[in-house]
Amino acid sequence: MSAYIDSPRRAGNRPLKGHCILSHGFESGPDATKVTALAEVAQRLGWSHERPDYTDLDARREVSKVGDLPARQQRLLGLARAAAARGPLVLAGSSLGSYIAARVSLQVPVAGLFLMVPPTTMGPLPGLDAARVPTSVVMAWHDEVIPVAEVIEWSRQRSARLLLLDDSHRLSAHVDASARAFAELLESL
Numbered sequence: 001m002s003a004y005i006d007s008p009r010r011a012g013n014r015p016l017k018g019h020c021i022l023s024h025g026f027e028s029g030p031d032a033t034k035v036t037a038l039a040e041v042a043q044r045l046g047w048s049h050e051r052p053d054y055t056d057l058d059a060r061r062e063v064s065k066v067g068d069l070p071a072r073q074q075r076l077l078g079l080a081r082a083a084a085a086r087g088p089l090v091l092a093g094s095s096l097g098s099y100i101a102a103r104v105s106l107q108v109p110v111a112g113l114f115l116m117v118p119p120t121t122m123g124p125l126p127g128l129d130a131a132r133v134p135t136s137v138v139m140a141w142h143d144e145v146i147p148v149a150e151v152i153e154w155s156r157q158r159s160a161r162l163l164l165l166d167d168s169h170r171l172s173a174h175v176d177a178s179a180r181a182f183a184e185l186l187e188s189l
Contacts, residue, residue, distance in 0.1 A: 018088030018111060018189070020049040021079055023097030025117075026066050029055050034094050034116060034171060037179040045186045047090070052079060054097075066096060069125065073100045080108040088189070092182065095119065095145070095169065102130035111189050112136075114182050117143055117169055120150040128154055135160040136185040138178050140167040161185070 020042040022035040030051035042049040052075060058067035076091075083089045091101035092114035099119050106129060113135040120128040137160050139151045146169065155162040163181050165174045 016048050016087070017046045017186075018048075018090060019083045019086065020047050020090045020092060020186075021076065021083060021101070022049060022051045023076060023091070023093035023101050024051065024054065025093070025095035025097050026058055028094070028097075029053060032094070033175055034178060035092075035097075037175050038092055038114070038182050041179050041183045042090075042186065045183060047186060050079065050083075052076065064123075066122075069096070069100070069122065072096070073103055076100050076104050077107060080104050080110075084108045084110070090114065090186065090189070092116075093118075094171075099128060102128055105131035105133065112185050114138075114185050116171060116178055117146055118151060118154075119146050120154050130158070132158070134185065134188060136163070136181055137161065138163045138165065138171065138174075138181055140165055140169055140171055140174075142167065143169045145169045 022038050024030055024032045024035050030053045035051050039049045054072045057072045060068040088111040090112045091105055091110050093101035094116040098115035105113055110131055110133055112133050113130055116138045118128055137155045139148055141164055167173045171178055
């Protein structure tokens with residue numbers, strides 16, 4: 001398992017505001033465009049960050065069509081527990097990464113959540129649930145994988161900030177808009 005992790009202190013030796021764990025989507029990776037953009041935002045705003053690599057678990061198709069989701073969640077849980085012990089923690093993710101970030105937030109104290117195109121259901125697994133913390137959701141109007149109406153309703157029930165974009169599931173036309181929404185969440189904490 002590899003991960004991209006930044007240095008523990010910002011330039012000028014100023015203390016960090018906290019730590020962000022940025023989880024990529026299924027069949028993506030820690031160097032994916034969206035999580036890389038979020039990492040740049042975190043760094044600029046004084047947060048340390050890491051981008052775990054789940055590609056080995058995504059490849060385990062003998063477990064399910066989306067790989068070994070329980071192991072993916074356990075990997076994030078271990079990282080999140082260690083990070084939360086050091087200070088404020090924000091979990092962020094895209095698609096499957098947002099699902100596990102939300103689920104892990106129920107087990108670890110987090111300061112905030114940033115969920116891009118989050119699946120509200122995952123077959124026989126529990127539905128999307130998350131800690132009641134400041135939450136920002138980015139969703140695509142034309143998502144071909146996740147029903148937009150379900151994400152709107154989930155966000156409404158939680159009074160989460162919701163950004164709806166004229167895009168598809170990958171949000172590839174709105175990486176900058178997603179990064180700005182993440183910056184707004186971090187700046188509000």
